[in-house]
Amino acid sequence: MTSTFPALLIRDEVLGSHRVSLTDMEPSELMDGEVEVAVRYSSLNYKDALGITGSGRVLRRSPLVGGIDAAGEVLSAAEDSGLKAGDPVLVTGCGLGEIHHGGFAGRIRVPADWVVPVPKGLDLRQSMILGTAGFTAALALQRLRANDQDPGMGPILVTGASGGVGSLAVSLLAAQGYEVVALSGKTRQHDWLKSLGAVKVMDRRGLSQGWRPLETARWAGAVDTVGGEILGWLTRTVDEWGNIVTIGLAGGAELRTTVMPFILRGVSLLGVSSSNYPTERRAAVWAHLATDWAIPHLDDIVTEEIGLEGLESASKRMLAGDVHGRILVDLQ
Numbered sequence: 338m339t340s341t342f343p344a345l346l347i348r349d350e351v352l353g354s355h356r357v358s359l360t361d362m363e364p365s366e367l368m369d370g371e372v373e374v375a376v377r378y379s380s381l382n383y384k385d386a387l388g389i390t391g392s393g394r395v396l397r398r399s400p401l402v403g404g405i406d407a408a409g410e411v412l413s414a415a416e417d418s419g420l421k422a423g424d425p426v427l428v429t430g431c432g433l434g435e436i437h438h439g440g441f442a443g444r445i446r447v448p449a450d451w452v453v454p455v456p457k458g459l460d461l462r463q464s465m466i467l468g469t470a471g472f473t474a475a476l477a478l479q480r481l482r483a484n485d486q487d488p489g490m491g492p493i494l495v496t497g498a499s500g501g502v503g504s505l506a507v508s509l510l511a512a513q514g515y516e517v518v519a520l521s522g523k524t525r526q527h528d529w530l531k532s533l534g535a536v537k538v539m540d541r542r543g544l545s546q547g548w549r550p551l552e553t554a555r556w557a558g559a560v561d562t563v564g565g566e567i568l569g570w571l572t573r574t575v576d577e578w579g580n581i582v583t584i585g586l587a588g589g590a591e592l593r594t595t596v597m598p599f600i601l602r603g604v605s606l607l608g609v610s611s612s613n614y615p616t617e618r619r620a621a622v623w624a625h626l627a628t629d630w631a632i633p634h635l636d637d638i639v640t641e642e643i644g645l646e647g648l649e650s651a652s653k654r655m656l657a658g659d660v661h662g663r664i665l666v667d668l669q
């Protein structure tokens with residue numbers, strides 16, 4: 338019986354060429370950790386697409402198995418880990434696919450504190466339709482709530498709405514009673530975004546490119562996956578005491594604004610960094626995602642299911658803006 342497993346290995350030499358190969362690995366090639374997992378599902382996130390295509394400095398060692406998400410069954414675990422063979426578990430972020438062999442493989446071996454038992458109410462497949470994107474959308478909701486963003490304050494704008502984080506945020510916030518307006522560059526997906534719960538969809542290409550410190554307030558709050566000009570525009574158009582959760586940089590890493598929104602309107606800019614979210618607080622967030630923050634429409638949000646061999650082309654399409662929703666990676 339062979340114990341090798343398939344893996345997507347990325348070579349990202351600073352001065353060399355970028356290469357991605359589908360390879361067979363031995364368990365002995367895995368990195369240190371107290372828990373070994375037979376991976377059943379992973380998912381494709383923006384960061385993975387940057388790493389696979391070599392478009393961004395995601396990998397901090399090379400060669401490395403990509404994949405910042407993984408879900409599967411425990412094969413073996415240290416006795417004091419609280420886990421046993423057969424337990425359904427997931428890992429998101431924590432350095433997976435960045436400094437540690439990741440989830441685009443039949444197996445992972447990871448430190449025990451990275452591992453979250455899949456909560457009752459979710460199965461392995463659903464946990465990876467959510468993956469880092471769903472966990473991040475949940476953290477955005479948590480930050481909004483903690484900073485008093487009440488649904489009664491008015492509409493929340495979600496940017497990059499057709500993307501993985503964006504579509505899950507639209508569905509989650511709508512289910513939590515917020516009036517969600519979706520901002521998207523994909524005209525073809527407007528009806529789909531409405532089916533996920535957006536009351537209105539706006540085309541991002543029609544936005545004002547003005548540069549006044551404050552513009553007419555239009556949003557009670559925002560969840561932004563785009564950054565750049567759009568985030569700057571949000572600071573100028575969010576109403577008094579509203580919150581903007583900044584998550585991504587699909588449209589740029591810079592932020593051009595002034596202090597005016599913060600000191601004249603009391604606007605707050607809240608960050609989310611899912612990858613290094615404290616491990617001891619992760620299970621509680623996942624428990625919410627399985628119960629009171631359950632995201633409806635998960636089956637409509639997963640738009641593609643691919644194997645390891647489909648990752649390179651899907652990554653290119655993702656960075657070109659040719660995908661929407663979530664791409665599930667099936668390793669079964």
Ligand code: NDP
Pocket residue numbers: 381382383384469470473496497498499500501502503520521522523541562563583584585586587588589609610611612655656658660661662
């Ligand atoms: P996706 O590719 O699935 O979604 C990105 C979306 O952004 C696209 O669907 C598109 O939406 C929009 N977009 C793409 N390019 C541009 C552009 N040039 N200008 C304006 N909008 C654009 O990626 P993810 O959902 O996986 O990730 C989104 C962002 O969030 C990424 O930057 C990612 O790195 C970041 N991220 C951050 C996390 C954190 O913890 N802070 C965790 C997860 C992701 P549309 O066409 O509808 O406008």
